Amino acid sequence: MSGILVVQEERGLGRNRFSQEALAAGRVIASLTGLPLETAVVGDKNTPILAETSGAPPSAAYAVEHPLLNIYTSDGYALAFEQLIRKLNPAYILLPHSYQVRDFVPRLAARFNQVLIGDVSAIESGPLFTCQLFQGKLNARYRHQGDGPCFISIQAGAFRPDLPAAGTTTIHPFVPDIAPEAIRTRPSEPFRAAAQTIDLGSAQLIVSVGRGIKEQENISLVQELATALGAELAASRPICDNGWLPMERQVGSSGQTVAPKLYLAVGISGAIQHLVGIKASQCIVAINKDPDAPIFEVADYGIVGDLMEVVPALTEEVKAAKQ
Amino acid sequence: MKIIVAIKQVPDRDAQVRIDAAGKWIDESDLQYALNEPDAYALEEALQLKEKHDGEVIVLSAGPERVGTTIREALAKGADRAIHILSDDLGSRDALGVARLLAAAARQENPDLILTGLQSEDLGLGQTGVIVAELLGLPHATLILHVEKTDTGIEVKRELEEGWFQTIQLPTPAVLTIQSGGNKLRYATLMGIKRARTKEVRQLLAADLVPVASPVVTLEHIALPSKKKSTQMLTGTPKETAAALVEKLRFEVRVL
Numbered sequence: 001m002s003g004i005l006v007v008q009e010e011r012g013l014g015r016n017r018f019s020q021e022a023l024a025a026g027r028v029i030a031s032l033t034g035l036p037l038e039t040a041v042v043g044d045k046n047t048p049i050l051a052e053t054s055g056a057p058p059s060a061a062y063a064v065e066h067p068l069l070n071i072y073t074s075d076g077y078a079l080a081f082e083q084l085i086r087k088l089n090p091a092y093i094l095l096p097h098s099y100q101v102r103d104f105v106p107r108l109a110a111r112f113n114q115v116l117i118g119d120v121s122a123i124e125s126g127p128l129f130t131c132q133l134f135q136g137k138l139n140a141r142y143r144h145q146g147d148g149p150c151f152i153s154i155q156a157g158a159f160r161p162d163l164p165a166a167g168t169t170t171i172h173p174f175v176p177d178i179a180p181e182a183i184r185t186r187p188s189e190p191f192r193a194a195a196q197t198i199d200l201g202s203a204q205l206i207v208s209v210g211r212g213i214k215e216q217e218n219i220s221l222v223q224e225l226a227t228a229l230g231a232e233l234a235a236s237r238p239i240c241d242n243g244w245l246p247m248e249r250q251v252g253s254s255g256q257t258v259a260p261k262l263y264l265a266v267g268i269s270g271a272i273q274h275l276v277g278i279k280a281s282q283c284i285v286a287i288n289k290d291p292d293a294p295i296f297e298v299a300d301y302g303i304v305g306d307l308m309e310v311v312p313a314l315t316e317e318v319k320a321a322k323q
Numbered sequence: 324m325k326i327i328v329a330i331k332q333v334p335d336r337d338a339q340v341r342i343d344a345a346g347k348w349i350d351e352s353d354l355q356y357a358l359n360e361p362d363a364y365a366l367e368e369a370l371q372l373k374e375k376h377d378g379e380v381i382v383l384s385a386g387p388e389r390v391g392t393t394i395r396e397a398l399a400k401g402a403d404r405a406i407h408i409l410s411d412d413l414g415s416r417d418a419l420g421v422a423r424l425l426a427a428a429a430r431q432e433n434p435d436l437i438l439t440g441l442q443s444e445d446l447g448l449g450q451t452g453v454i455v456a457e458l459l460g461l462p463h464a465t466l467i468l469h470v471e472k473t474d475t476g477i478e479v480k481r482e483l484e485e486g487w488f489q490t491i492q493l494p495t496p497a498v499l500t501i502q503s504g505g506n507k508l509r510y511a512t513l514m515g516i517k518r519a520r521t522k523e524v525r526q527l528l529a530a531d532l533v534p535v536a537s538p539v540v541t542l543e544h545i546a547l548p549s550k551k552k553s554t555q556m557l558t559g560t561p562k563e564t565a566a567a568l569v570e571k572l573r574f575e576v577r578v579l
Contacts, residue, residue: 074453074462074463074464074465075462078457098484099465099466099483099484102449102450102465103453103464103465103466104453106418106449106450106453106454106457107453107454107456107457107463110419110422110454110457110458111457113419113539114419114539115417115418115419115448115450115454115539115540116418116448116450117540118448118449118450119447126543128543131447132447132548133445133446133447133545134334134340134349134444134445134447135336135444135447136548137340137548138340138342138349138545138546138547138548139545139546139547139548140542140543140544140545141542141543141544141545141546142540142541142542142543143540143541143543144539144540145537145538145539145540145541146537146539148539184462184493184494185462185464185491185492185493186491186492186493187481187489187490187491188489188490188491189489190483190487190488190489191487191488191489192486192487192488193486193488204578205578211336229578229579237503237504238503240504241503241504242507243507247504253484253485254482254484254485254486254502255485255486256485256486257485261576261578262572262576262578282576283576283578285568285572286554292339292547294548296550296554296556297548297550297552297554298552299552299554300552300554300555300576301554301555301556301557301568301571302554302555302556302557303556303557303564303568304556304558305561305564306561309561310561310564310565313561313562313564313565314565314568314569316565317562317565317566317568317569318569318572318579320569321569321573321579322579
């Protein structure tokens with residue numbers, strides 16, 4: 001077991017904050033364990049993310065290069081990193097908790113008889129890894145057992161990218177052995193379903209509705225509040241999954257990311273997939289019947305109560321205030 | 324097409340979860356259980372594939388006796404038969420341990436497709452389906468909204484981040500983890516509920532399927548999350564809280 005390997009994800013120059021957060025988490029483990037920090041990324045030595053990493057610890061960076069890795073596939077990535085990990089024999093492997101990581105790392109970890117400790121938001125001595133349970137209602141602390149490599153993915157926004165002490169990063173090319181037939185899936189180019197006609201990203205006021213509204217007919221109550229405020233109406237995923245509002249009104253990791261002056265969340269419990277889409281809001285107000293709903297952890301103002309009573313009362317008060 | 328749908332019984336999402344005395348898990352007394360919602364979407368996709376292409380839908384679930392009610396619910400919605408892996412110690416197994424059970428049971432059936440939800444609503448590990456694929460040596464795709472049969476296998480629609488999608492072609496057999504929202508979920512009909520009572524539920528003992536291995540990851544303890552922000556809670560009658568909030572919106576947030 002030689003050290004800590006942080007696997008970064010190239011998203012283009014200046015867009016790699018997520019990977020830098022994983023590096024920051026790697027430094028936390030380095031300080032807890034005294035192990036050296038190294039990094040790896042798919043691409044050649046000129047890949048932009050290595051330019052952002054170089055000139056500082058980690059001491060070594062592995063540029064994992066192969067023509068069959070130019071397009072992401074779980075088979076290709078699992079095979080390439082399996083070979084790199086067998087060569088380096090790291091004690092810890094850290095990655096950003098991205099859609100891509102969730103796709104290939106469980107497969108990769110299983111090849112080492114390991115499981116991924118996913119979506120980690122804190123690391124304490126032990127080490128103990130904090131993850132969410134029950135959609136954010138509770139936190140769990142997990143411990144890794146045994147001698148195998150420990151796979152960890154880092155929650156977006158949980159670790160602050162830091163400026164490390166000066167140092168030198170040596171870039172090593174690593175060419176994995178991948179046969180074309182080892183890649184069994186054929187992915188297409190990404191596409192957008194339809195032109196987004198509602199731009200929630202630039203909305204100043206947003207009233208957003210979630211599962212707590214219970215019935216499709218009740219959405220009109222929230223629409224009336226949005227209209228009274230002059231706000232855009234938005235929703236969390238389950239509302240759009242049910243077809244109660246169109247997908248283009250969905251806020252969260254799979255929908256739009258918003259940054260309004262006011263984000264008023266009605267009946268939204270606040271799963272992490274939703275919270276990542278609203279964290280740039282200047283003021284978050286939450287109305288929910290459950291006082292333990294995770295949305296209250298990020299809200300500036302909270303009201304615990306029955307939506308069917310609070311929302312119409314609020315609409316009346318807003319109308320009165322505007323007269 | 325022979326399709327296995329791996330489903331999980333989880334605490335109902337509206338249930339009040341309380342931490343147990345040992346601080347290791349939640350208090351399970353008086354807890355209401357339900358079918359994990361992403362798994363309900365996996366079942367729906369499987370039933371629609373069967374309606375289009377014929378074949379068989381087999382529900383597979385691991386857990387104690389109480390899981391039987393969730394299995395019957397899936398049968399009532401239209402699954403043909405079920406396999407219940409009886410296990411009272413699921414909580415002491417990690418994702419790899421649970422996936423080994425599911426893979427061992429699935430292997431006996433030689434399915435064309437294995438579907439499951441992208442993650443569970445309780446542990447939220449989001450890896451069981453992918454590990455099952457690895458253990459069975461099958462290709463997989465995650466976050467799938469829609470499945471089409473092709474001449475050589477299947478073509479699936481995969482959700483990426485921020486409103487982007489892609490299609491992926493896979494040979495069968497394959498494992499897919501299903502994202503919610505791809506279909507409208509059906510309800511069980513009265514006839515379906517009646518029929519479910521006579522459908523086959525084969526019970527397997529976990530201990531007979533795979534030898535118990537010690538977990539590589541253990542849950543040390545659980546706790547309420549600590550607050551990141553100091554939230555100002557507004558209390559009173561609905562009218563009072565509404566008036567207090569409007570006051571804040573006017574004079575502090577200044578959006579009114």
